[in-house]
Amino acid sequence: MHTLTKSNLDIGTVNIKENCRELLVEQHATIAHNGHCLYRVTRPEVDSELFPNINGFQQIETEPFILDSKQAIEIGKSIPKNREHSICNQAVVSQNGTTKIATTNLDSSNVVIANTKDYRYPNYNEVIPKNKDSNLKIALNVIQLEQICKLAKEFLKDEDKDESKDKRVILEIEAKDIAVKISTRSITRKQEFLAVLMPMTIEENDVKNYKDLEK
Numbered sequence: 001m002h003t004l005t006k007s008n009l010d011i012g013t014v015n016i017k018e019n020c021r022e023l024l025v026e027q028h029a030t031i032a033h034n035g036h037c038l039y040r041v042t043r044p045e046v047d048s049e050l051f052p053n054i055n056g057f058q059q060i061e062t063e064p065f066i067l068d069s070k071q072a073i074e075i076g077k078s079i080p081k082n083r084e085h086s087i088c089n090q091a092v093v094s095q096n097g098t099t100k101i102a103t104t105n106l107d108s109s110n111v112v113i114a115n116t117k118d119y120r121y122p123n124y125n126e127v128i129p130k131n132k133d134s135n136l137k138i139a140l141n142v143i144q145l146e147q148i149c150k151l152a153k154e155f156l157k158d159e160d161k162d163e164s165k166d167k168r169v170i171l172e173i174e175a176k177d178i179a180v181k182i183s184t185r186s187i188t189r190k191q192e193f194l195a196v197l198m199p200m201t202i203e204e205n206d207v208k209n210y211k212d213l214e215k
Contacts, residue, residue, distance in 0.1 A: 001046060001048045001051070001059055001061070001092065002027055002028060002043040002044065002045050002046075002061070003043060003044055003045075003051070003091060003092055004025070004030070004043060004090060004091040004092070004101065005041075005043075005044060005079070005089065005090050005091075005189060005191065006079050007041050007189070007191060007193070008025075008029075008030040008043055008076075008191075009023070009030070009072040009073060009075055009076035009079075009091075010073065010076050011023070011030060011031075011032040011039040011040075011041055012032055012067075012069035012070070012072035012076075013069070013073060014032050014034050014037065014039055021068065021069045021070070022066045022067070022068065022117055022121065023066070023067045023068070023069050023072045024064060024065075024066060024067075024121045024124075025064060025065050025066075025067050026064045027043070027061060027064070028042060028043055029041060029042045030043065030072075031121070031124055032069070033122075033124065037195060037197050038124055038127060038128070038195070038196040039193075039195050039196075040124070040192075040193075040194040040196075041191060041192070041193050041194070042191050042192045043191070044090070044189055044190050045190075046087065046090070050087055051087055051090075052087070052088065052104050052106055054092075054104055054109045054111065055109070057092070057094055057100065057109070058094050058096045059092050059094060060094050060096050061093045061094070061095050062095050063095065064121075065095070065099055065114065065116045066116055066117040066118075066121060067114055067115065067116060068115040068116075071112070071114065071115045075091060075101055075103070075112060078091075078103050078110050078112075079091055079103050080103065080104075080105040082105060085106060088105055088106060090103075091103045093114075098113055098114075099113070099114040099116050100112065100113055100114060101114055127179055128179070128181070128196055129180075129196070142184070152169050179197060180196070180197040181194065181195070181196055181197075182194070182196075
């Protein structure tokens, strides 16, 4: 069976303030997006016999479902941190009539009825670049990448006081209109993290301003 870890549910934070507040839960992964960036985290596969028995809970999952992002985050908070029994650091799904998600710390269990939504999720596979579209692959240090973004944000803070407006940097890739993939893998949890950053239109003023800087 495939379980849910805190990482699977925490990606719901990316769209909590946006119009899209849904987390797609598929058998092999969870997916979230905010219109600008798409995130996918694969779900670990474990032997169902190893997971602690939760009274009255049947581990049955038959089809994908849409989970409210706020509830996803709350369920993620309820997942215990058990270093001795890492199998407990996960949640399981039951779709036996009603979709339920359960966690346990061995002493007690928490079962919630999922606040699912009747919503047709966009075909996210269409925006994930295929390997054949990749003209360039680079490895980035996540700490250094975070530092760059923090410094860029600080640098741009006086450009416009309206926080709702986009603060942008330009990342040049040798491919036109191709989304940028950023991924990593947890060897311990056997999970993969994927972020797909949609390209923004470079305005004529942007081009002129950057050319002026190069003089």
